[in-house]
Amino acid sequence: MVPFKGRSFLRQYLPNKPKKWGFKLWGRCDASGFLHDFNVYQGKGTGIDVKGMKDCGLGGNVVISLCESLDRDCGYKVFADNFFSNFNMVKQLKSRGLEYTGTINKNRIHNAPLKSDNELNKKGRGSHSTVSVKDNDIALTKWKETKTVTMVSTYLTAEPVSKVTRYDKSRKVHVEVDRPNVVEVYNKKMGGVDLLDMMCSLYKRQIKGKRWYMYIFYHTLTIAMVNAWFLYKRDCVINGVRKPMPLKLFQSSVAEVFLKKDRPVSARVGRPLSMLQSPPATKKGHYTPAPPTEVRLDKVDHFPVAHQKRNRCRHCGNGYTQWKCRKCDVFLCLTPGAQPRNCFLTYHSN
Ligand SMILES: [Zn+2]
Ligand SMILES: [Zn+2]
Numbered sequence: 001m002v003p004f005k006g007r008s009f010l011r012q013y014l015p016n017k018p019k020k021w022g023f024k025l026w027g028r029c030d031a032s033g034f035l036h037d038f039n040v041y042q043g044k045g046t047g048i049d050v051k052g053m054k055d056c057g058l059g060g061n062v063v064i065s066l067c068e069s070l071d072r073d074c075g076y077k078v079f080a081d082n083f084f085s086n087f088n089m090v091k092q093l094k095s096r097g098l099e100y101t102g103t104i105n106k107n108r109i110h111n112a113p114l115k116s117d118n119e120l121n122k123k124g125r126g127s128h129s130t131v132s133v134k135d136n137d138i139a140l141t142k143w144k145e146t147k148t149v150t151m152v153s154t155y156l157t158a159e160p161v162s163k164v165t166r167y168d169k170s171r172k173v174h175v176e177v178d179r180p181n182v183v184e185v186y187n188k189k190m191g192g193v194d195l196l197d198m199m200c201s202l203y204k205r206q207i208k209g210k211r212w213y214m215y216i217f218y219h220t221l222t223i224a225m226v227n228a229w230f231l232y233k234r235d236c237v238i239n240g241v242r243k244p245m246p247l248k249l250f251q252s253s254v255a256e257v258f259l260k261k262d263r264p265v266s267a268r269v270g271r272p273l274s275m276l277q278s279p280p281a282t283k284k285g286h287y288t289p290a291p292p293t294e295v296r297l298d299k300v301d302h303f304p305v306a307h308q309k310r311n312r313c314r315h316c317g318n319g320y321t322q323w324k325c326r327k328c329d330v331f332l333c334l335t336p337g338a339q340p341r342n343c344f345l346t347y348h349s350n
Helices: 057-067 087-095 117-123 181-189 192-202 212-238 247-260 343-349
Strands: 021-023 025-029 035-040 077-080 099-103 128-133 138-144 148-153 162-168 173-179 304-312 320-325
Touching (some): 021 212, 025 057, 025 192, 035 057, 057 087, 138 181
Parallel strands (some): 077 099
Antiparallel strands (some): 099 148, 128 138, 138 148, 162 173
Protein backbone atom coordinates (compact mmCIF):
# COMPACT_ATOMS: atom_id res chain seq x y z
CA MET A 1 0.00 0.00 0.00
CA VAL A 2 1.40 3.38 -1.05
CA PRO A 3 -0.45 6.23 0.72
CA PHE A 4 -1.71 8.91 -1.67
CA LYS A 5 -4.61 11.32 -1.35
CA GLY A 6 -4.46 13.23 -4.63
CA ARG A 7 -6.19 12.47 -7.88
CA SER A 8 -5.50 9.30 -9.79
CA PHE A 9 -7.60 6.66 -11.50
CA LEU A 10 -5.52 4.02 -9.71
CA ARG A 11 -6.20 5.26 -6.22
CA GLN A 12 -8.10 2.84 -3.97
CA TYR A 13 -9.98 3.17 -0.70
CA LEU A 14 -8.94 0.58 1.89
CA PRO A 15 -11.01 0.92 5.04
CA ASN A 16 -8.87 -1.50 7.08
CA LYS A 17 -5.59 0.38 6.64
CA PRO A 18 -4.29 3.19 8.86
CA LYS A 19 -3.93 5.38 5.74
CA LYS A 20 -7.07 4.64 3.82
CA TRP A 21 -6.33 6.23 0.45
CA GLY A 22 -3.57 5.09 -1.82
CA PHE A 23 -2.29 2.65 -4.39
CA LYS A 24 -2.64 -1.03 -3.72
CA LEU A 25 0.25 -3.20 -4.78
CA TRP A 26 0.21 -6.99 -5.01
CA GLY A 27 3.57 -8.62 -4.41
CA ARG A 28 5.20 -12.04 -4.52
CA CYS A 29 7.95 -12.37 -1.89
CA ASP A 30 10.07 -15.29 -0.79
CA ALA A 31 10.19 -16.36 2.85
CA SER A 32 13.04 -13.91 3.62
CA GLY A 33 10.96 -10.94 2.41
CA PHE A 34 12.74 -10.44 -0.94
CA LEU A 35 10.26 -9.18 -3.53
CA HIS A 36 10.37 -11.10 -6.83
CA ASP A 37 7.37 -9.69 -8.67
CA PHE A 38 4.62 -7.17 -8.14
CA ASN A 39 1.84 -5.33 -9.89
CA VAL A 40 -0.41 -2.40 -9.18
CA TYR A 41 -4.09 -2.99 -8.51
CA GLN A 42 -6.06 -1.18 -11.18
CA GLY A 43 -9.61 -1.98 -10.14
CA LYS A 44 -11.57 -5.18 -10.42
CA GLY A 45 -10.68 -7.46 -13.34
CA THR A 46 -7.95 -5.29 -14.82
CA GLY A 47 -4.22 -5.59 -15.02
CA ILE A 48 -4.10 -9.20 -13.86
CA ASP A 49 -5.12 -11.06 -16.99
CA VAL A 50 -3.08 -14.08 -17.93
CA LYS A 51 -3.36 -15.90 -21.24
CA GLY A 52 -5.51 -19.01 -21.06
CA MET A 53 -6.46 -18.39 -17.44
CA LYS A 54 -9.92 -19.21 -16.14
CA ASP A 55 -11.41 -16.62 -13.84
CA CYS A 56 -10.58 -17.46 -10.21
CA GLY A 57 -11.96 -14.42 -8.46
CA LEU A 58 -9.82 -11.40 -7.61
CA GLY A 59 -7.48 -13.11 -5.10
CA GLY A 60 -7.03 -16.21 -7.25
CA ASN A 61 -6.34 -14.19 -10.40
CA VAL A 62 -3.71 -12.17 -8.56
CA VAL A 63 -1.87 -15.33 -7.46
CA ILE A 64 -1.88 -16.78 -10.97
CA SER A 65 -0.71 -13.56 -12.60
CA LEU A 66 2.12 -13.10 -10.08
CA CYS A 67 3.20 -16.72 -10.58
CA GLU A 68 3.40 -16.31 -14.35
CA SER A 69 7.01 -15.17 -14.01
CA LEU A 70 7.99 -18.40 -12.18
CA ASP A 71 9.60 -21.18 -14.20
CA ARG A 72 7.30 -24.15 -14.47
CA ASP A 73 7.99 -27.57 -12.99
CA CYS A 74 10.89 -26.36 -10.85
CA GLY A 75 9.13 -27.44 -7.66
CA TYR A 76 8.15 -23.93 -6.54
CA LYS A 77 5.78 -23.81 -3.62
CA VAL A 78 3.39 -20.91 -3.24
CA PHE A 79 1.90 -19.72 0.07
CA ALA A 80 -0.94 -17.24 0.55
CA ASP A 81 -3.74 -16.49 2.98
CA ASN A 82 -7.49 -17.02 2.78
CA PHE A 83 -8.11 -13.90 0.70
CA PHE A 84 -6.40 -15.62 -2.23
CA SER A 85 -7.30 -19.32 -1.77
CA ASN A 86 -9.93 -21.17 -3.78
CA PHE A 87 -10.05 -24.57 -5.49
CA ASN A 88 -10.10 -23.14 -9.02
CA MET A 89 -6.87 -21.24 -8.52
CA VAL A 90 -5.13 -24.13 -6.73
CA LYS A 91 -6.03 -26.50 -9.58
CA GLN A 92 -4.76 -24.06 -12.20
CA LEU A 93 -1.47 -23.54 -10.35
CA LYS A 94 -1.06 -27.31 -10.13
CA SER A 95 -1.56 -27.61 -13.88
CA ARG A 96 1.23 -25.05 -14.28
CA GLY A 97 3.58 -27.18 -12.16
CA LEU A 98 3.30 -25.14 -8.95
CA GLU A 99 2.38 -26.38 -5.49
CA TYR A 100 0.17 -24.32 -3.19
CA THR A 101 -0.54 -24.05 0.53
CA GLY A 102 -2.80 -21.55 2.25
CA THR A 103 -5.58 -20.87 4.69
CA ILE A 104 -9.04 -21.05 3.14
CA ASN A 105 -12.47 -19.66 4.03
CA LYS A 106 -15.10 -22.17 5.09
CA ASN A 107 -17.49 -21.02 2.39
CA ARG A 108 -14.97 -21.95 -0.30
CA ILE A 109 -14.42 -25.61 0.54
CA HIS A 110 -17.49 -26.84 -1.39
CA ASN A 111 -18.94 -28.91 1.49
CA ALA A 112 -15.88 -31.13 1.77
CA PRO A 113 -16.52 -33.82 4.44
CA LEU A 114 -14.30 -32.32 7.15
CA LYS A 115 -15.35 -32.80 10.77
CA SER A 116 -17.54 -29.98 12.04
CA ASP A 117 -16.30 -27.30 14.44
CA ASN A 118 -18.47 -28.84 17.18
CA GLU A 119 -16.85 -32.24 16.82
CA LEU A 120 -13.36 -30.75 17.01
CA ASN A 121 -14.33 -28.54 19.94
CA LYS A 122 -15.42 -31.62 21.85
CA LYS A 123 -12.08 -33.31 21.18
CA GLY A 124 -10.27 -30.21 22.38
CA ARG A 125 -7.23 -28.19 21.40
CA GLY A 126 -4.90 -29.74 18.83
CA SER A 127 -7.51 -32.02 17.28
CA HIS A 128 -7.69 -32.02 13.51
CA SER A 129 -9.38 -33.55 10.51
CA THR A 130 -8.03 -34.13 6.98
CA VAL A 131 -9.73 -35.03 3.72
CA SER A 132 -8.62 -35.05 0.11
CA VAL A 133 -10.80 -33.62 -2.63
CA LYS A 134 -10.71 -33.00 -6.40
CA ASP A 135 -9.32 -36.42 -7.42
CA ASN A 136 -6.90 -36.39 -4.46
CA ASP A 137 -5.15 -33.32 -5.86
CA ILE A 138 -6.06 -31.11 -2.93
CA ALA A 139 -5.80 -31.87 0.78
CA LEU A 140 -7.90 -29.97 3.30
CA THR A 141 -6.91 -29.91 6.96
CA LYS A 142 -8.97 -28.39 9.73
CA TRP A 143 -7.18 -27.71 13.00
CA LYS A 144 -8.61 -26.66 16.33
CA GLU A 145 -6.46 -24.18 18.20
CA THR A 146 -8.20 -21.37 20.09
CA LYS A 147 -10.40 -21.21 17.00
CA THR A 148 -10.57 -23.60 14.09
CA VAL A 149 -8.54 -22.87 10.98
CA THR A 150 -8.83 -24.62 7.62
CA MET A 151 -5.83 -25.15 5.35
CA VAL A 152 -5.68 -26.12 1.71
CA SER A 153 -2.59 -27.70 0.17
CA THR A 154 -1.52 -29.66 -2.89
CA TYR A 155 1.31 -31.45 -1.11
CA LEU A 156 1.00 -31.10 2.68
CA THR A 157 -1.38 -32.82 5.10
CA ALA A 158 -1.65 -33.15 8.87
CA GLU A 159 1.12 -35.77 9.01
CA PRO A 160 3.66 -35.75 10.56
CA VAL A 161 2.02 -34.05 13.55
CA SER A 162 4.38 -32.07 15.81
CA LYS A 163 3.92 -30.55 19.27
CA VAL A 164 3.72 -26.88 20.21
CA THR A 165 3.58 -25.32 23.65
CA ARG A 166 0.51 -23.21 24.37
CA TYR A 167 -0.80 -21.52 27.50
CA ASP A 168 -3.98 -22.95 28.94
CA LYS A 169 -5.86 -20.00 30.43
CA SER A 170 -8.39 -21.94 32.48
CA ARG A 171 -5.83 -24.24 34.09
CA LYS A 172 -3.08 -21.59 34.11
CA VAL A 173 -0.41 -23.98 32.87
CA HIS A 174 1.57 -24.52 29.69
CA VAL A 175 0.35 -27.49 27.70
CA GLU A 176 1.59 -29.39 24.66
CA VAL A 177 -0.76 -29.23 21.71
CA ASP A 178 -0.72 -31.27 18.47
CA ARG A 179 0.05 -29.23 15.35
CA PRO A 180 -0.49 -30.58 11.83
CA ASN A 181 2.50 -30.43 9.49
CA VAL A 182 0.68 -28.18 7.02
CA VAL A 183 0.23 -25.49 9.70
CA GLU A 184 3.85 -25.72 10.82
CA VAL A 185 5.22 -25.28 7.28
CA TYR A 186 2.72 -22.51 6.48
CA ASN A 187 3.73 -20.52 9.58
CA LYS A 188 7.40 -20.91 8.71
CA LYS A 189 7.05 -19.76 5.11
CA MET A 190 4.45 -17.01 5.43
CA GLY A 191 5.22 -13.48 6.48
CA GLY A 192 7.64 -12.42 3.72
CA VAL A 193 5.28 -9.76 2.38
CA ASP A 194 4.56 -8.40 5.86
CA LEU A 195 8.28 -8.21 6.60
CA LEU A 196 8.93 -6.32 3.36
CA ASP A 197 6.07 -3.92 4.13
CA MET A 198 7.40 -3.26 7.59
CA MET A 199 10.98 -2.66 6.43
CA CYS A 200 9.75 -0.39 3.60
CA SER A 201 7.82 1.77 6.05
CA LEU A 202 10.92 2.55 8.17
CA TYR A 203 13.12 4.95 6.18
CA LYS A 204 11.01 6.18 3.31
CA ARG A 205 11.70 9.24 1.28
CA GLN A 206 9.00 11.75 2.16
CA ILE A 207 7.66 13.28 -1.02
CA LYS A 208 5.17 15.98 -1.75
CA GLY A 209 3.56 16.74 -5.05
CA LYS A 210 0.65 16.13 -7.30
CA ARG A 211 2.13 13.71 -9.77
CA TRP A 212 0.70 10.40 -8.65
CA TYR A 213 3.17 8.24 -10.55
CA MET A 214 6.10 9.67 -8.57
CA TYR A 215 4.63 8.09 -5.43
CA ILE A 216 4.74 4.67 -7.06
CA PHE A 217 8.18 5.35 -8.55
CA TYR A 218 9.70 6.29 -5.19
CA HIS A 219 8.07 3.27 -3.60
CA THR A 220 9.87 1.04 -6.11
CA LEU A 221 13.16 2.71 -5.06
CA THR A 222 12.36 1.98 -1.42
CA ILE A 223 11.63 -1.64 -2.30
CA ALA A 224 14.87 -1.88 -4.31
CA MET A 225 16.81 -0.66 -1.27
CA VAL A 226 15.14 -3.12 1.11
CA ASN A 227 15.56 -5.94 -1.42
CA ALA A 228 19.27 -5.12 -1.67
CA TRP A 229 19.50 -5.25 2.12
CA PHE A 230 17.86 -8.70 2.19
CA LEU A 231 20.49 -9.91 -0.32
CA TYR A 232 23.26 -8.31 1.73
CA LYS A 233 22.00 -10.10 4.86
CA ARG A 234 21.91 -13.40 2.98
CA ASP A 235 25.53 -12.86 1.87
CA CYS A 236 26.52 -12.01 5.45
CA VAL A 237 25.19 -15.39 6.59
CA ILE A 238 27.07 -17.19 3.78
CA ASN A 239 30.32 -15.34 4.55
CA GLY A 240 30.03 -15.68 8.30
CA VAL A 241 29.66 -11.95 9.03
CA ARG A 242 28.38 -11.87 12.58
CA LYS A 243 26.92 -8.39 12.81
CA PRO A 244 25.36 -7.27 9.52
CA MET A 245 24.58 -3.56 9.17
CA PRO A 246 21.04 -2.62 10.15
CA LEU A 247 18.92 -1.24 7.29
CA LYS A 248 19.45 2.40 8.32
CA LEU A 249 23.23 2.14 8.14
CA PHE A 250 23.11 0.09 4.95
CA GLN A 251 20.88 2.68 3.30
CA SER A 252 23.12 5.58 4.29
CA SER A 253 26.24 3.79 3.07
CA VAL A 254 24.59 3.09 -0.30
CA ALA A 255 23.72 6.80 -0.48
CA GLU A 256 27.28 7.73 0.44
CA VAL A 257 28.67 5.55 -2.33
CA PHE A 258 26.34 7.14 -4.89
CA LEU A 259 27.33 10.63 -3.74
CA LYS A 260 31.08 10.16 -3.37
CA LYS A 261 32.33 7.26 -5.48
CA ASP A 262 34.48 8.40 -8.43
CA ARG A 263 33.78 12.04 -7.57
CA PRO A 264 36.28 14.67 -6.52
CA VAL A 265 35.64 16.36 -3.19
CA SER A 266 35.18 19.79 -4.76
CA ALA A 267 32.92 18.96 -7.73
CA ARG A 268 29.59 19.50 -6.11
CA VAL A 269 26.91 21.13 -8.10
CA GLY A 270 23.43 21.76 -6.86
CA ARG A 271 23.62 19.86 -3.61
CA PRO A 272 24.28 21.17 -0.14
CA LEU A 273 27.76 20.35 1.11
CA SER A 274 26.48 18.99 4.36
CA MET A 275 24.92 16.04 2.55
CA LEU A 276 28.20 15.01 1.04
CA GLN A 277 30.73 15.49 3.79
CA SER A 278 31.08 13.47 6.93
CA PRO A 279 30.39 15.57 9.99
CA PRO A 280 33.55 17.26 11.36
CA ALA A 281 35.23 15.29 14.11
CA THR A 282 35.49 18.05 16.65
CA LYS A 283 34.63 16.53 19.98
CA LYS A 284 37.20 14.47 21.77
CA GLY A 285 36.57 10.79 21.39
CA HIS A 286 34.31 11.36 18.40
CA TYR A 287 34.65 8.47 16.01
CA THR A 288 34.46 9.18 12.27
CA PRO A 289 32.98 6.15 10.55
CA ALA A 290 35.18 4.63 7.87
CA PRO A 291 34.07 5.42 4.31
CA PRO A 292 32.40 2.60 2.32
CA THR A 293 34.96 0.36 0.58
CA GLU A 294 33.76 1.56 -2.85
CA VAL A 295 34.64 5.15 -1.94
CA ARG A 296 37.91 4.29 -0.18
CA LEU A 297 39.23 2.46 -3.25
CA ASP A 298 37.86 4.73 -6.02
CA LYS A 299 41.25 6.46 -6.50
CA VAL A 300 39.66 9.86 -6.98
CA ASP A 301 40.77 12.86 -4.94
CA HIS A 302 42.32 11.09 -1.95
CA PHE A 303 44.95 13.63 -0.87
CA PRO A 304 46.70 14.10 2.45
CA VAL A 305 45.89 17.18 4.48
CA ALA A 306 47.99 18.15 7.50
CA HIS A 307 46.22 18.62 10.84
CA GLN A 308 47.34 20.55 13.88
CA LYS A 309 46.83 17.70 16.29
CA ARG A 310 48.16 14.21 15.97
CA ASN A 311 45.81 11.26 16.04
CA ARG A 312 45.91 7.50 15.93
CA CYS A 313 46.20 6.01 12.43
CA ARG A 314 43.01 4.39 11.19
CA HIS A 315 44.87 1.76 9.20
CA CYS A 316 47.58 0.34 11.44
CA GLY A 317 46.18 1.51 14.73
CA ASN A 318 49.66 1.86 16.33
CA GLY A 319 51.17 4.97 14.83
CA TYR A 320 50.25 8.57 15.52
CA THR A 321 50.02 10.92 12.57
CA GLN A 322 49.08 14.43 11.58
CA TRP A 323 47.99 13.42 8.10
CA LYS A 324 44.39 12.97 7.16
CA CYS A 325 42.78 11.92 3.87
CA ARG A 326 40.64 14.82 2.79
CA LYS A 327 38.02 12.62 1.13
CA CYS A 328 37.83 9.76 3.64
CA ASP A 329 38.26 12.09 6.62
CA VAL A 330 40.42 9.59 8.56
CA PHE A 331 43.98 9.87 9.96
CA LEU A 332 46.65 7.80 8.16
CA CYS A 333 50.40 7.42 8.69
CA LEU A 334 52.65 9.17 6.21
CA THR A 335 55.92 8.98 8.08
CA PRO A 336 59.40 9.44 6.59
CA GLY A 337 62.66 8.69 8.41
CA ALA A 338 64.48 5.58 9.51
CA GLN A 339 61.26 3.56 9.88
CA PRO A 340 58.97 4.96 7.20
CA ARG A 341 55.28 4.09 7.27
CA ASN A 342 52.90 4.74 4.40
CA CYS A 343 49.49 3.63 5.62
CA PHE A 344 48.05 6.28 3.31
CA LEU A 345 49.02 4.16 0.31
CA THR A 346 47.96 0.77 1.71
CA TYR A 347 44.63 2.12 3.01
CA HIS A 348 43.68 3.28 -0.48
CA SER A 349 44.99 0.28 -2.41
CA ASN A 350 43.36 -2.81 -0.87
ZN1 LIG B 1 49.38 3.68 10.16
ZN1 LIG C 1 40.83 8.51 1.20
